[in-house]
Structures are given as C-alpha cells and as structure tokens.
Amino acid sequence: MEAALAHNAGWRLPLLGLMALMAGGLALAGLALGPVEIPPGRVIATLMGQGTPVETAIIWQIRLPRILLGVAVGTALALSGASLQGLLRNPLADPGLIGVTGGASLGAVAVIVLGGLVAGSLPAWLLPWLLPLAAFLGAGIVITFVFALARSAGETSVATLILAGVAVNAIAGAAIGAMVYISTDDQLRDLTFWTMGALGGSGWSLVAAASLLTFATAPVLFRQSRALDLFQLGERAAFHAGLDVEGVKRQIAIATALAVGAVTAAAGPIGFIGLVAPHLARLALGPRHVVLLPASVLLGICLVLAADLAVRLAVPPAEPPIGLATSLIGGPFFLWLLIRTRGRTHA
C-alpha cells in the first residue's frame, strides 16, 4: 500500500534487526539517563547489587519499572493497533477507535472523582488497585459491549463494530464530562493529568501486572498474522480460504482488550502509538503481517521509550506528561498521513 522502501525480501531481516537494536539501545539509555546523573560504570555496579542506597533506589525502584512499563505499553498499543487495522481493514483503526481507551478512561476517572465515596468501606490493600482495576474493567466492558452489539446471526459486522466504537466513545466522553462537572478542583487536576499519561506513576506491582497481561496476550496476536493477511482480501475471501473468521475476530478482540486495558490502567491513555507505529512499520517493511506485527511492536517500544526519555530530560527536575510527547510526534504524523492519502485519491 505505502511507497515501497524495502519490499525486497532481502532487506526485511536486517531492518527488523536494526529496529530491535534501536529498541534495545533506547532501553539502555532509559536505564543510564535521567535527571540524576549516574555514570554507566555505576549503573552496571548497581545492577550487580553494589550500588549506594540512592543509586539502588533510582535504578531498581524508578528506572527499571519505567522501562518495563514502556516496553509493555509500546508492545500492547502497537500490536493491538496493527491487528485492529488489519482486522477492520481501516488504516485509522487503533485501540481508541473501538472504545477500549475510552472505557478505560471512564473507569479511571470515575475512581478519581467518586472513589472517595466508597473508599471507606473497602479493605486498605485494595485502595491502590482501585483505579487500575476500574480502568481495566472499563476497557473489558466496552469491548464486550461493542462486539456483542456488532454480532448478529453468528456474524460480526466490521462496519457496525467501528460505528458502535464511535458511539461508545461519545458516551464515555459524555460520562467523563459529567464527572468533570461534579469534580472538585483537586480531582479535576488529577484527572487532567491522568488523561495525559505517565510511565513514572506506577510501582513494581502494577507494572508487573500490566507487563504480564501484555506479554501473555502478545503471542495470541502474533499467531494471527496469516489470518490478518487473508482479511486484506475481504472477509468473504478469507472465509472461503478456510479461515475461521469469527474465531479470529474474537481472539483479537479479547487479546486487545486485555493488553490495552492493562497498560492503560497502569500508564493512562497514551495516544497515537497504536496508530503511528503500525503505519511506520508498513512504510518500512510492507503490509505482510508476519513482519508487520513484530516491526510494529519494535517501533512502538522505540516511540514510547524515546518519548519517555524526552519528557524525563526536557525540564528536570520537573517532568511533563508523556502524552504530550507522543501527541507532538503523533499529531503532525497523522496530518501528514491525511494529506498524503488525500493527494493519492485526487491524483
């Protein structure tokens, strides 16, 4: 579909390798760079368990969970985005489009604004998990609802799926608006910042939970690469090629909801990664999903880690939200994509 930079098969493996190197390099940079200067030698010593208490706290409690969460966020968003774009045959599809992110946001915002009402009657150990659980549930409920709505007579209509997603997004947006309206000043600020996302606001337990869910669902999506290729021929053609069309839809829906729900719960809604990473990957490596999916994941990880590094190093000791950085990359790219597509249809 896009201009072929390297549709020549010989280039694919080296390019994938290069992306992996980039992701690895960014992860190392994320470990070594930050507002506190720690020389590489000390970073290694700290990893070996010979750091000072401050170095140990910075590397083990702050930077490592951040990088792991960044990898999980990049993987979940880019992989879900690439799968949904393939499944829905819509280049603008991303987890936000079918309402997953909206559902997660509604859950989180509801906890921020209304959580105080129920907090007293809950056990103390549950309180830190309340927001991520609500975000996760919100994502799950929305995707179940959207798929149930789009399913009739044993078939899931892709068009209805997108429309239902748009409608659910509008409803979630309105509900969030209502929450904003009744929120106090403090809550308003909390939820404004939450909706801009952050990798730094989560401790190990939440990061571990989000990563586990992401990496457990990733193989499910990777396995669909041939099915997604067939989907490009149209659903009917895919069906006649012997594909269990409904099964593929169901698996992708569940895996996407789990992964995106988990990372959104931990890091907030981080925009544009799910849209941009697959497009970049397609541009570089062509539309075949067997390379597109891993390439999207690697580029997604690169984008998230680079954005996180940027916000960490921009104005220390303060830190702008990561959503700002990804949207600053994503927004212009999205416009460029629009203009390009328009140019092509008018040509």
Next chain:
Amino acid sequence: MIRRLILALTVSLTALPVLAEPSRIVVAGGDLTEIVFALGAGERVVGVDQTSSFPAETAEIAQIGYVRRLSSEGVLSLAPDLVIAAHDAGPDVAMEQLEAAGVTIAKAPAATTAADISEKIRFVGAAIGAAEKAEDMAAAFTEDLAAVTAKTAQLPNKPRLMFILAIRNGAPLIGGSGTSADEMIRLAGGVNVAAEIDGYKPMSQEAILSAAPEVIVMMEQHATRMGGVEEVLSRPEIALTPAGQNARAVTMDGMLLLGFGPRTPAAVAELARALQPEAAKAAGL
C-alpha cells in the same frame, strides 16, 4: 560545572559539623515555602513546586513541577535530605520511591481555617530544626490574625462578595463554603453570597443574578488570563449585578489571597482595605 562544584562544596561544608538540621530542602507547596523562608532557612531550599512564587528568590530555585504530579527522580536529582510536602502532594508511588532512596518526607497537615496556619508553622519549624523560632513565629501569627480580625469585625458594612476562581466551559467557577476564599471573605468582614454551594462549583447565570454580589473578588493571574477584570465584569450575568453596575472588583495575588501561608493576616487586611478604604483606615487597618 562551577555550580556543581559549589554545590558539592556547600554539601561537604554543611556536612562537616554533625548537624541534625537538613541542609538541602525541597518544598512542595507555596505556603510551606513561605514559612521556610520566613524562618530564615531560604538559602537551604534547593527545589520548589509550581505554587511557590513568594518570596521573589524562589524564581531562582529549581522547579519540581506540579505538586500532585512530582517526578521522584527529578526530586532526587536535587540530592535533598528533606522534602517538605503539602498534605496532598503525590503521586503516592513517587513518595514511596523517594523514601526508598533515603529522603525524609515531612507531610504537612492541611489547614482548613486560617487559625490552623500556626500548626503548619510549628510543623515546618520542627522539620527543619528551627522549632523555637517557629514557636515564636506561630505565636506572633496568631496574635496578628486576632488583631486584624478584631479590626475587620468592627467595620460598619458587610459587603456581599463573590469569589470567581476561573471561568470553566463558559461558566464562572464560584468559591462556595469550605473554600479558603470563603474563609478570607469572612475574615475580611464580608459576606460570601455563594455560601450555600459547597467547594468551587460552576454557578448558573440566574443564580449569580439572584445572589446579587456587590463586589467580585478574583485572583490577579486569572483575571489577566481572561483579559482583565473589566472583561469579567462585562459578562452578561455579572454586568447586571450590583458589582457589575458599579464596576466593583478586587483582584489579589492568588498565593497571598488563598495560599493560607504566613502572609494571611496581611492578606485579610489588604482585602478589607480594598473593600472599604475609608472605614478600614478609621479602624486602623
């Protein structure tokens, strides 16, 4: 580089005599920053949050950002040995990470009335090792506040005030009861016309009209952001109130008016003077 050297030097110098006093303090909360400076520990402050804008020296100090969205590593990069945090500072994870790195965190009590400010002063004093000085300052504060409010209580008129925090989605956000704006209005000898609403809430145009405020009170920064207080006074729902018709509005620095810091008695006096200049002068304000 030179800054770093000086920094290292000051650290080692202050570390030489074994002091219990923290030497590198990060403050998250404008009111707390004011107290630290008033206690004479300003030169030990190495980082402040967004709300810390007084005294002017704070502009030279490293900015750690928004108090509820602190970056743990950002704060650690200032190598603090004490973080004095407002009661609502966060996120919790950042606080835990700071504690794991061996930084002492002193979370100040919340002040819901102006009288509670003396508690905050004592708290900060204990945290920075200036308890005695803080005791004196707290006593002086309580005395000042009592003196000022005794005078404002004698003022002949009780003007009907409305505090506008901001204009959100086209509706003015009004300070109701339980807010620091409400407390300041009362202390300055006014009546809050929006006392029946709770917290900062948007108020409908008709409710504002029927509340009939005589004076609009705003934060200077927000009034400027909306294009000046004249712009606010000319909004249709406000233009028809007594305040709008007589073009009466008072703007004050946000931290001074609402910060509940050590300058609160002065802020009360300033507000009272702005409301009824002659009577305030006669009362000795």
